[in-house]
Amino acid sequence: MEVQWIGVQPLRLGTPNVAFNLIFSLLFGVWSAQALEMSVGKIPFLEAVNGSTVVLPCTYASCIGIKNLYFNWQFNDNGTMIKVCESVIASEGVKPDVSIYRERVDFVGKNHENNISIMLWNITFEDGGQYTCFGRNPKEKDKNHSAIFHLIVVDELRVVDNTLTIMIASAVGGAIALLMGFMLLKNLTLFILAKLEEKNKECLVTSSGIDNTENGLSGSKADSKPTPKKK
Numbered sequence: 001m002e003v004q005w006i007g008v009q010p011l012r013l014g015t016p017n018v019a020f021n022l023i024f025s026l027l028f029g030v031w032s033a034q035a036l037e038m039s040v041g042k043i044p045f046l047e048a049v050n051g052s053t054v055v056l057p058c059t060y061a062s063c064i065g066i067k068n069l070y071f072n073w074q075f076n077d078n079g080t081m082i083k084v085c086e087s088v089i090a091s092e093g094v095k096p097d098v099s100i101y102r103e104r105v106d107f108v109g110k111n112h113e114n115n116i117s118i119m120l121w122n123i124t125f126e127d128g129g130q131y132t133c134f135g136r137n138p139k140e141k142d143k144n145h146s147a148i149f150h151l152i153v154v155d156e157l158r159v160v161d162n163t164l165t166i167m168i169a170s171a172v173g174g175a176i177a178l179l180m181g182f183m184l185l186k187n188l189t190l191f192i193l194a195k196l197e198e199k200n201k202e203c204l205v206t207s208s209g210i211d212n213t214e215n216g217l218s219g220s221k222a223d224s225k226p227t228p229k230k231k
């Protein structure tokens with residue numbers, strides 16, 4: 001215990017007291033457990049269209065510094081972890097030589113500001129799934145650290161929203177179509193009724209015409225009377 005303190009104590013504490021030491025050791029315990037942290041960002045998933053090119057983000061942070069940090073990316077293929085790439089970063093800011101085991105993968109992070117992101121070119125549906133960004137820092141007794149990123153490959157972006165939009169659009173469109181159809185039908189019916197009425201009148205006219213031939217004047221009177229009423 002005491003050996004670990006020697007380096008830390010003079011920085012933070014003037015005169016050590018027992019209670020403070022206890023709290024500090026607890027804090028130090030937590031702190032050392034989180035010495036290396038892998039992060040895939042605030043949004044640990046991405047939805048992308050097949051055929052597009054994506055970046056799988058990952059950065060590491062270590063408050064005790066790194067030396068020969070081992071890292072890799074793994075793809076969870078039905079429970080089997082398949083290594084995508086791996087390398088050892090000698091020290092901070094050094095660009096590592098990365099071994100890549102998968103097609104269409106580039107190491108784009110270049111360890112610039114602890115960035116170990118990779119790029120996936122021309123993604124296929126088989127590329128969709130869980131990717132683990134893994135790191136191990138020999139400086140902290142080879143503890144394992146990782147962060148998981150999900151890649152979702154879709155045929156078209158926002159499929160769910162689209163169906164909803166289509167549903168709404170078709171519902172509204174359908175309602176409008178129905179209304180228009182109804183109005184058209186109504187107008188058509190009125191038109192046909194008017195036509196029929198006209199026909200009937202014609203029929204009346206012809207019949208009255210027939211009547212005319214029989215009754216002479218009476219038929220012409222019946223024909224002229226209804227027209228002024230309707231107009």
Ligand SMILES: *[C@@H]1O[C@H](CO)[C@@H](O)[C@H](O)[C@H]1NC(C)=O
Pocket residue numbers: 050051052155
């Ligand atoms: C995505 O997949 C669909 C169906 O497999 C295919 O028709 C389409 O061409 C693909 N798109 C791209 C950009 O590869």
Ligand SMILES: *[C@@H]1O[C@H](CO)[C@@H](O)[C@H](O)[C@H]1NC(C)=O
Pocket residue numbers: 077078
């Ligand atoms: C994963 O497992 C399922 C069911 O066991 C199988 O249908 C599918 O083809 C497998 N996918 C891959 C990529 O092996």
Ligand SMILES: *[C@@H]1O[C@H](CO)[C@@H](O)[C@H](O)[C@H]1NC(C)=O
Pocket residue numbers: 104121122
């Ligand atoms: C991605 O696809 C484009 C167009 O099909 C092709 O020109 C390019 O070489 C592909 N890139 C990789 C890394 O496969």
Ligand SMILES: *[C@@H]1O[C@H](CO)[C@@H](O)[C@H](O)[C@H]1NC(C)=O
Pocket residue numbers: 055057059108109113115116117
């Ligand atoms: C890491 O590098 C990639 C590729 O250059 C970039 O898209 C991403 O924004 C970087 N991430 C951070 C946290 O700097």
Ligand SMILES: *[C@@H]1O[C@H](CO)[C@@H](O)[C@H](O)[C@H]1NC(C)=O
Pocket residue numbers: 142143144
């Ligand atoms: C860390 O991960 C390696 C595999 O990469 C495993 O062999 C080892 O047991 C793990 N160590 C701990 C402490 O979990």
